[in-house]
Amino acid sequence: MAEHLQPPQAQDHQPGSEKEMAPRPDYIPRHPGADKLAGKVALITGGDSGIGRAVAVxxxxxxxxxxxxxxxxxxxxxxxxxxxxxxxxxxxSFAGDIGDEAFCKEVVAKTVERFRTLDILVNNAAEQHEVADLTELTAEQLERTFRTNVFGYFFMTKAALPHLGEGAAIVNTTSITAYNGHQTLLDYSATRGAIVSFTRSLSQRLMERGIRVNAVAPGPIWTPLIPASFKPEKVAEHGASAPMERPGQPNEVAPCYVFLASDDASYMSGQVLHPNGGSIVGS
Structure with missing residues (x-):
């Protein structure tokens, strides 16, 4: 199924740019809307491209x-x-680093000032960096990856909570690597495991407030983070190991977020959905 893979390419800056990808990811929803989120306000980190863009649209x-x-x-x-x-x-939109707690507070304040409410928080922004061996993982990279992928989720959620009422939803992005691991994404995989635990724990804490907390654990998806993370030859193999033998598209993942944010998922909290091309993972 090599015809379903992507050509080799690379970018030299994380988290990568969608406009530089060839082919571009599919982000347009496949079906008409049904007003499932009518009147709601959603705040999405990493919403400019990849999965975040598809979720936003x-x-x-x-x-x-x-x-x-x-x-x-x-x-x-x-x-x-x-x-x-x-x-x-x-x-x-807001440009800045979610690893900075003051920035997260500013984003939430300006969002509520503009829209007068906040109903949905999607913690999605992340970064990843390959290392061939644990001995090559620097303290600086370890701290940076956790600051974006874990601290940023905590900071944004902490800032949003005073504005979230009964019926609100938080959806966190984790990864298949939280369950299966990844031999060259050691720190990234660890952060994704932390987000699974964060999701489950926060779900229990916010249950009494009527706020649901769930997560999505994508498999290999065609996003800017891929050419920005891996060598061209590895990009060309992205998704080949999935049972479907191809990478997924962002618009194949976004419906999971819409579902979890909507009343369709009113009886779900503390759960993780797995759009990963058919891989069976543990709970």
Whole structure:
């Protein structure tokens, strides 16, 4: 099934730019909206590209206004804002580092100031860096990966909680690597495992407030993080090991987030969905 894989390519800056990918990922929702999120406001980290962009567009199609955060990919962010507007919804974006708690507080405050409410938080932004051996993993990289992938989720959730009421939803992005591991993504895999535990623990803590907390654990998905993380020859093999023998597209993952954020998932909290191309993973 090599025809379903992607050509070799590379980018030299994390988390990567969607406009530089060839072919571009599929992010447009496959079906008409059904107003599942009508009147809601969603805040999405890493919403400029990849899975985050697909989630932003899908939630906009379902009726939500969107605030999203990105690091420094201004062209991707502008395109995402345009896509949200084409769905008839409003968008606001923020450039900055979610590893900075003050920035997270500012994002939430400005989102609530603009839209007067906050109903959905999607913690999605992440970074990953290959190392061939644990001895090559520097303290700086370890701290940086955890600051983005774990601290950032804590900071944004902490800032959002005072504004989330009964019926609100938090959806965290984890990864198949939290369950299966990854021999060259040691620190990244550890952060994704931490987010599974964070999701389960926070779900228990917020149950009495009527706030649901769930997660999505994607498998190999065609996003800018892939050419920004791996060598070209490895990019060309991305997804080949999945049972479906191909990488997934962001619009094949986004419906999981819409479902978990909507009333369709009203009896689900502390759970993880697995759009991963058919891999069977433990609970």
């Amino acid at each position: 899908a939630m906009a199609r379902e009726g939500a206004n969107i605030a999203f955060v990105y690091l420094d990919e201004t062209e991707d962010a502008a395109e995402t804002e345009k896509l949200i507007a084409e769905e008839g919804r409003e968008a606001i």
